[in-house]
Every structure is written in C-alpha cells, then in structure tokens.
C-alpha cells in the first residue's frame with residue numbers, strides 16, 4: 001500500500017513538472033509580437049526600409065522607442081537627433097539595450113535588440129554629429145514609440161552632481177514639476193564610461209543626475225536651490241562616506257542665465273558663512289549609468305545613507 005502511494009506521488013510530481021515545462025515552452029512561443037511581412041523582412045531578414053519613409057524619421061515627441069518584436073525599451077527621445085540621412089538617428093542607447101555585431105559585409109556594425117535579437121540597423125562612429133560622436137541609424141519599422149506622460153509645455157533639462165547619484169536622484173524625483181531623473185556621468189574625458197571606470201576617479205566624470213522638468217511647473221532656480229540643500233556643497237570631493245573627484249559637487253549649465261543663477265546662489269550661501277566648493281561648469285556629454293543604478297532607492301525601498309535635506313536659504 002505504501003509503495004503504491006509513493007508510486008502515485010512520484011507520477012503526480014512528474015506530471016506537474018511536465019506540465020510546467022510545457023507551459024514554459026508555450027510562454028516562449030507567444031512571447032514576441034506578431035510581425036507583418038514587411039516588418040519581418042527588416043527585423044528577421046535584416047532588411048532596410050527605404051530612407052525618408054519611416055514613421056519615426058521626422059518625429060520629435062518625448063518618450064521611449066521600444067522593440068517592435070519584444071517591447072524592450074531601446075532608445076530615449078532625448079538621444080534622438082536629425083542626421084539628415086532618412087532614418088531615425090540616436091547618439092546613445094538605453095544602457096544594455098542594444099547589441100553590436102560586425103555586419104555580414106565585414107565593414108559596418110549591425111545593431112540588434114539585446115533582448116530578442118531583432119535587427120535594428122547599424123551604428124556609426126566618428127562622424128561628428130553630436131558630442132557623443134555616435135549615430136545609431138535605426139529602421140523605424142523595427143520600433144514602436146511610447147510617449148512620456150506629458151504636460152502642456154516643453155520640457156527642459158538640468159544636470160547636477162552632488163555625490164552618490166542614488167541620493168540626489170531620490171530627492172529630485174520627489175520634487176513637483178520634475179518629469180524624469182536619470183543617474184549617469186558627466187564632465188569626464190572618455191566615452192561610454194562604466195561605473196567601474198568612473199569609480200577609479202581617473203576618468204574625470206562626476207556622478208551626475210539629469211533632471212527633466214516642466215518649466216511651467218518649476219524652474220532651474222528652484223531645482224538649483226534644492227540641489228544646494230540636499231547635499232553638502234562645502235565638501236571638496238566627498239559626500240557622506242564617498243570620497244574621490246567622482247563625488248564632487250558640480251552644476252553643469254547650458255546657458256549664461258543658468259550660470260548666473262548658480263553663481264548668485266553660491267554668493268548667497270557664502271554670505272551665510274558656507275564655504276561652497278561647488279564647480280560651475282558648462283554641460284558636456286551625459287552618459288546614463290547602468291540600469292541597476294536607476295531609481296535605486298525607489299526600487300530597493302531603502303532610504304538614502306548619503307543625502308539629507310537641510311534648509312540653507
């Protein structure tokens with residue numbers, strides 16, 4: 001009798017495992033979106049759409065371009081530029097989203113969706129279109145577009161470095177009028193730096209956040225004031241336990257007005273006795289950090305160890 005129960009139990013277990021395996025392979029089969037013949041010609045057979053015909057060539061909405069086949073996010077609208085070539089062009093990808101392969105022609109570099117291998121187009125470097133000197137030439141048909149939750153007006157961007165970007169991002173994300181905050185690197189000498197390279201302190205980059213905001217709801221000055229109150233601008237090359245030039249305090253400005261605002265705030269703080277060491281530097285190429293650094297505190301549910309709000313103005 002016991003033996004029969006064991007046998008029945010083992011058989012049941014096998015059935016459950018088999019059902020699980022079948023379900024899994026079933027999932028795989030339905031994982032990708034169904035493609036039309038024309039989409040398949042480009043995405044699967046590595047074809048090229050005719051220039052100036054794609055729906056995203058002259059398209060400048062704010063949002064994210066995703067893979068037509070698997071929906072993985074590939075490119076951000078802020079990295080799109082007009083190269084005049086007839087295909088959507090981006091000077092950077094979402095970190096880790098795009099795979100590079102030497103093309104069948106042995107010359108060009110093919111780009112593919114890192115998640116599903118869908119053919120996207122080719123990537124070219126050294127053409128001098130933007131500071132990043134890179135052009136992802138992408139077939140419109142390989143992508144879908146997901147608009148950002150938008151407001152009536154235009155958005156604007158500001159870049160701040162104030163120690164570990166996890167903490168700075170945490171506070172800016174809670175600020176009214178802020179649409180998006182991305183952790184990354186600015187102010188250094190090499191392209192596409194990794195976290196490990198920046199951590200050596202030798203690339204010149206500072207851990208920097210890119211703040212996209214709605215100028216109808218907040219202002220550069222409001223954000224700059226907040227910046228001076230969520231990190232200690234009197235610390236040279238360190239914040240909390242983090243030490244090194246990559247943790248320096250810096251504002252990267254894009255206009256003379258922004259520069260004047262920051263200099264005014266620094267003057268106000270100095271009058272109050274703060275020995276501010278914040279650098280005021282023109283903005284340069286911003287390199288988004290690895291995905292695991294984005295929204296760190298929101299994802300982990302932890303509280304910042306390195307940043308606190310202190311009223312200073």
Ligand SMILES: [Zn+2]
Nearest residue numbers: 067070113116
């Ligand atoms: Zn894909």
